[in-house]
Amino acid sequence: MNFFDVINTRRSIRRFTDSIVPDEVIQNALDAATKAPNSSNLQPWEFYWFKFSQKKAELAEACLFQGTARTANHLIVAVSRTDTWQRNRDILVQQMQATEPLSKDLRTYYYKIIPSLYRQDPFGLFALSRFLIFNIIGLFKPIVRRPVSKNDLFEIVTKTTALACQNFMLAITAQGYGSCPMEGFDEKRVKKILKLNSDSRIVMVIGVGDPASGGIFGPQFRVDPNLVIHKL
Ligand SMILES: Cc1cc2nc3c(=O)[nH]c(=O)nc-3n(C[C@H](O)[C@H](O)[C@H](O)COP(=O)(O)O)c2cc1C
Numbered sequence: 001m002n003f004f005d006v007i008n009t010r011r012s013i014r015r016f017t018d019s020i021v022p023d024e025v026i027q028n029a030l031d032a033a034t035k036a037p038n039s040s041n042l043q044p045w046e047f048y049w050f051k052f053s054q055k056k057a058e059l060a061e062a063c064l065f066q067g068t069a070r071t072a073n074h075l076i077v078a079v080s081r082t083d084t085w086q087r088n089r090d091i092l093v094q095q096m097q098a099t100e101p102l103s104k105d106l107r108t109y110y111y112k113i114i115p116s117l118y119r120q121d122p123f124g125l126f127a128l129s130r131f132l133i134f135n136i137i138g139l140f141k142p143i144v145r146r147p148v149s150k151n152d153l154f155e156i157v158t159k160t161t162a163l164a165c166q167n168f169m170l171a172i173t174a175q176g177y178g179s180c181p182m183e184g185f186d187e188k189r190v191k192k193i194l195k196l197n198s199d200s201r202i203v204m205v206i207g208v209g210d211p212a213s214g215g216i217f218g219p220q221f222r223v224d225p226n227l228v229i230h231k232l
Helices: 003-009 023-033 054-062 067-071 085-099 104-118 125-137 150-174 187-194
Strands: 045-050 074-081 178-182 200-209
Touching (some): 003 150, 023 045, 023 074, 045 054, 054 067, 054 187, 074 150, 150 178, 187 200
Antiparallel strands (some): 045 074
């Protein structure tokens, strides 16, 4: 399939057959997911892959027994994290330094700017100082004004993780299978199954399988492009 065939073929599949989706298909799609563009290359995502385990049944229950969760051959939970940036930064820097010394600009970016944006403390002091600095400097010149709070940080890591999810789903379509993203789940229960802490968020759960007949609920409806595409 060429790129636009993949885009036009992908649909949300709400029911799958019992056919097995080979692990290789999921592995290829996960590789595609981790190639997604991501903020500062800090890769704040995690993917939990459920196959035929008791845990998969528990997860389907936490996804409110939706058809796609019940019948999916594989379930992938995409998680965004605000607490992996230091680890990932250090790994990245090590990789970069394997080929050439880290430039002064990159050192400043990863060891001064990123920590000043990502650091959180229980009393919100970092957030308050960021708020003040952004708003004072912003009076005089354009400046990036977020993240201030931990919620802003969650927005950043979640945005990035959603892009990885899209890569994943398109890669599933490109290999001839179907998927459906879900945000209809009980986050508390999903996090309990995965033993995740409060620095993580469940972005979506994605069901993968061989589409059953009737698994697509109808034609693809979209609003008029003129309502959402603004040419300036
Ligand atoms: C973040 C997100 C969450 C979604 N959650 C659900 C869900 O819980 N259950 C479901 O059946 N579909 C879910 N969908 C699928 C949408 O309903 C679907 O993408 C939309 O209706 C357009 O249909 P299409 O994907 O076939 O083009 C979700 C989609 C996204 C992007």
